[in-house]
Amino acid sequence: MTHVEDELNSQPACWIRAAEEAGRHRAALPDPGERVAVVGCGTSYFMAQAVAALREGSGRGETDAFAASEFPAGRSYDRVVALTRSGTTTEVLRLLGELKGRTRTTAVTADPGTPVMKAADDLVVLDYADERSVVQTRFATTALTLLRAHLGLHTGAAVTDARTALTGPLPQGLVECTQFTFLGRGWTVGLANEAGLKMREASLSWTEAYPAMEYRHGPISITTAGTATWMFGEAPDGLAEQVRATGGLWVGSGLDPLAELVRAQRLAVAVAASRGLDPDRPRHLTRSVILAP
Secondary structure, three states: OOHHHHHHHOHHHHHHHHHHHHHHHHHHOOOOOOOEEEEEOOHHHHHHHHHHHHHHHOOOOOEEEEEHHHOOOOOOOOEEEEEEOOOOOHHHHHHHHHHOOOOEEEEEEOOOOOOHHHHOOEEEEOHHHOOOOOOOOHHHHHHHHHHHHHOOOOOHHHHHHHHHHHHOOOOOOOOOOOEEEEEEOOOHHHHHHHHHHHHHHHHOOEEEEEEHHHOOOOHHHHOOOOEEEEEOOOOOOOHHHHHHHHOOEEEOOOOOHHHHHHHHHHHHHHHHHHOOOOOOOOOOOOOOOOOOO
């Protein structure tokens, strides 16, 4: 078993622990009504998109998501939350340094023994969700679970569905597809983006991701026999039928959307295996992007 397989299989246990500990981290996380930005790089940026949509959609306050390198200089927030598994990512550390003393910051990390410990005002450590694999799985979903729980939006059904996602068979013919499109709505747009990234990292697949209602505005033109379209959450009316009419494979969502992401992680590993690739050694990638000064 690869490191990434071992780590993705441990997600239900990590989610249970994160939900149980959410109350202990309340002081470090945004209060209702605060104007908040959530930032990250790569996978953490896509989790930031999901968190921002969940928080604002649940009426807790205006919330934006940015890639750390694209944070708008001069914009005012009550708190900036940085998601960073390694605690060493250059863009995140630079941003936290720029915000020091003028905006309250929180870092959610897997490793407190890194520069992020001094760079952020508050620290949330999920060391039990750290990973050996370059390809992120459990840290990202555990961080999102913590923040869902903080918002009062996590339920035990997500854990139950994650176990189902880990044990149930993948849809027939999915591994053999040559192109994958992931769709979401609201907070699941971030999950769709992350599913596409997992497929690219682990299996070098051709993948795309869009808000579901945007799919008809051009992207559906590539859908045909041998391609797959995977919906995270409830699909817009008629979209499944349109995809099937093209000859493409439609994958609907019957699980909690975060559990659907676990299923997509499994697909990435399965496709990698079918192509003779090692998902623990993704091409051109490292565990953290550390840039020279």
